[in-house]
Amino acid sequence: MAKLLFNQPSPLETRIVSxxxxxxxxxxxxxYLANGGFKAFKKAKEMTPEAIIEEVKASSLRGRxxxxxxxxxxxxxxxRTSPKPRVLVINADESEPGTCKDRLLIEYxxxxxxxxxxxxxxxVDAHVGYIYIRGExxxxxxxxxRALEEAYAKGYLGSNVAGTGFKFDLYTHSGAGAYxxxxxxxxxxxxxxxxxxxxxxxxxxxxAGAWGMPTLLNNxxxxxxxxxxxxxxxxxxxxxxxxxxxxxRLVCISGHVNKPGVYELPLGYPMMKAINxxxxxxxxxxxxxxxxxxxxxxPILKADECDIxxxxxxxxxxxxxxxxGGMVVLDExxxxxxxxxxxxxxxxxxxxxxxxxxxxxTTWLRKxxxxxxxxxxxxxxxxxLGELSKNMLGRTFCxxxxxxxxxxxxxxxxFTEDFEKYLAKQNxxxxxxx
Amino acid sequence: MTFSPELEKRFTALLTRYPEGRTxxxxxxxxxxxxxxxxxxxxxxxxxxxxxxxxxPLQVDEVVGYYSMLHRKxxxxxxxxxxxxxxxxxxxxEELYNHASKTxxxxxxxxxxxxxxxxxxxxxxxxxxxxxxxxxxxxxxxHVTPEKLDELIRGLRKSQ
Numbered sequence: 001m002a003k004l005l006f007n008q009p010s011p012l013e014t015r016i017v018s019x020x021x022x023x024x025x026x027x028x029x030x031x032y033l034a035n036g037g038f039k040a041f042k043k044a045k046e047m048t049p050e051a052i053i054e055e056v057k058a059s060s061l062r063g064r065x066x067x068x069x070x071x072x073x074x075x076x077x078x079x080r081t082s083p084k085p086r087v088l089v090i091n092a093d094e095s096e097p098g099t100c101k102d103r104l105l106i107e108y109x110x111x112x113x114x115x116x117x118x119x120x121x122x123x124v125d126a127h128v129g130y131i132y133i134r135g136e137x138x139x140x141x142x143x144x145x146r147a148l149e150e151a152y153a154k155g156y157l158g159s160n161v162a163g164t165g166f167k168f169d170l171y172t173h174s175g176a177g178a179y180x181x182x183x184x185x186x187x188x189x190x191x192x193x194x195x196x197x198x199x200x201x202x203x204x205x206x207x208a209g210a211w212g213m214p215t216l217l218n219n220x221x222x223x224x225x226x227x228x229x230x231x232x233x234x235x236x237x238x239x240x241x242x243x244x245x246x247x248x249r250l251v252c253i254s255g256h257v258n259k260p261g262v263y264e265l266p267l268g269y270p271m272m273k274a275i276n277x278x279x280x281x282x283x284x285x286x287x288x289x290x291x292x293x294x295x296x297x298x299p300i301l302k303a304d305e306c307d308i309x310x311x312x313x314x315x316x317x318x319x320x321x322x323x324x325g326g327m328v329v330l331d332e333x334x335x336x337x338x339x340x341x342x343x344x345x346x347x348x349x350x351x352x353x354x355x356x357x358x359x360x361x362t363t364w365l366r367k368x369x370x371x372x373x374x375x376x377x378x379x380x381x382x383x384x385l386g387e388l389s390k391n392m393l394g395r396t397f398c399x400x401x402x403x404x405x406x407x408x409x410x411x412x413x414x415f416t417e418d419f420e421k422y423l424a425k426q427n428x429x430x431x432x433x434x
Numbered sequence: 435m436t437f438s439p440e441l442e443k444r445f446t447a448l449l450t451r452y453p454e455g456r457t458x459x460x461x462x463x464x465x466x467x468x469x470x471x472x473x474x475x476x477x478x479x480x481x482x483x484x485x486x487x488x489x490x491p492l493q494v495d496e497v498v499g500y501y502s503m504l505h506r507k508x509x510x511x512x513x514x515x516x517x518x519x520x521x522x523x524x525x526x527x528e529e530l531y532n533h534a535s536k537t538x539x540x541x542x543x544x545x546x547x548x549x550x551x552x553x554x555x556x557x558x559x560x561x562x563x564x565x566x567x568x569x570x571x572x573x574x575x576x577h578v579t580p581e582k583l584d585e586l587i588r589g590l591r592k593s594q
Contacts, residue, residue, distance in 0.1 A: 098520060099562065100561055130451075136503070136559050138572040171451045173462075175501075176502075176503045177504070178501050179558075191459060192459055193487065194493075194497065195499075196500065211452075211453055254562035255524040256524055260565070296558075328521055339523070343520060350557065352500075
């Protein structure tokens with residue numbers, strides 16, 4: 001390794017999007033080109049837009065931002081022949097608690113991202129793109145700006161991309177601190193210089209997105225996977241994963257593990273193997289209590305539910321989600337009341353306030369959890385937390401309301417005993433004070 | 435209002451990167467970069483950004499009220515942001531925040547009397563696998579322990 005990575009890679013990884021991580025000067029165009037960069041773009045330039053989209057469909061690539069929508073299908077929704085110009089928006093607002101992967105893709109391989117964006121540009125006949133990067137990632141905005149500058153200077157962006165005559169302009173755009181702006185329509189409002197508030201759908205961004213123009217919006221990792229799909233074929237990428245869950249993805253493992261880190265694993269990788277082997281197991285020989293499988297929005301899994309394959313469909317079957325790849329591991333010592341409270345403080349803070357069930361729901365859930373945590377809980381609060389959360393589901397413009405409700409419902413149902421412990425402790429201390 | 439030549443150059447570029455007539459799109463990045471120089475989003479900054487982006491000051495003001503990184507009052511020269519969200523929480527993020535609060539003698543979004551330090555308990559910053567994480571201004575610090583934080587703060591104090 002020429003350069004110290006955030007964490008040491010694991011020999012168990014299948015490195016496709018992260019293949020250049022750790023190469024000396026991997027962020028430069030020269031190193032990218034020397035390692036097969038822009039072959040995919042040149043190949044795509046000789047393909048029809050339909051053929052590019054078919055290749056992406058064949059890869060079974062699904063959105064890596066959280067929703068897991070099939071990427072090729074999303075691309076096919078963009079009206080290529082619209083009289084309005086098409087816009088590409090790259091979501092680098094990475095803010096889902098537990099998720100820290102897009103950072104590495106921008107830091108270590110910005111030109112792979114640029115190439116993926118350019119291929120998408122060919123597929124939907126777009127000639128401009130905006131990379132929306134969260135404000136906290138200022139150092140990455142600067143790194144991305146330098147990569148863009150280099151690509152322009154060497155003819156890989158601008159009026160004649162790689163000598164092919166294709167025109168494309170790409171810019172960064174800074175956010176300013178708002179989880180909500182990771183939601184695609186709120187992001188578009190933010191890109192337009194407004195408060196990040198979700199829009200009514202339809203129309204979907206593919207038809208009327210940024211400035212009312214047809215817009216293709218994907219996550220950084222999604223775009224970054226495209227060059228290898230085009231270069232090696234969609235079928236090869238698909239074969240790495242499981243049916244309908246193509247390829248690999250960056251899994252961000254955090255919490256109670258010996259070797260937390262971001263690891264590239266094929267879809268369908270066994271969750272327990274990821275925890276025990278890739279991430280080195282739980283420190284101090286402690287037992288597993290629970291796993292947040294794909295960022296804080298996902299319903300939590302109890303230890304006995306974790307012996308599963310990590311792909312979108314398996315996670316859906318057990319009532320959770322693969323989400324954004326943020327896997328948080330909790331050992332047996334974790335206080336689930338405290339954990340649920342921290343999640344709710346987050347959602348209450350980040351609710352944009354547009355939809356009342358979310359704005360009020362997160363506020364009341366936070367208050368009840370806070371009360372419980374401070375030893376003022378009531379027995380009926382346990383069912384109240386569940387009921388209140390269930391009343392938020394599906395009643396908001398965007399998924400933030402659901403994102404706050406789902407983990408709460410699962411924690412209250414699966415870890416009722418943690419809440420009971422609080423009640424028991426309270427009663428005891430009451431006896432003492434009397 | 436004038437900014438540094440570098441910032442003026444950046445603003446000129448910002449105003450031309452969006453489709454024609456869409457200069458409102460430059461509002462948020464412009465506020466972020468302006469704040470780096472002015473220390474806070476004052477009424478004067480709001481007026482200036484509104485004028486440059488061809489929107490009303492109210493349209494800028496409502497944006498300032500929404501985004502957590504835009505401050506109406508100056509933060510310290512070194513703005514210490516400690517994450518306590520779930521991944522950090524599990525490995526001591528809350529204890530680290532409390533430690534920072536005690537060491538600096540200030541609470542959430544407060545500034546030390548000498549204006550050197552401010553503290554903020556922040557939401558997930560995307561450093562989950564290298565938690566607990568602290569961002570001081572725009573610099574990330576990973577696997578931060580109370581001792582490491584003390585050292586960082588001492589270093590910053592000395593650097594003045």
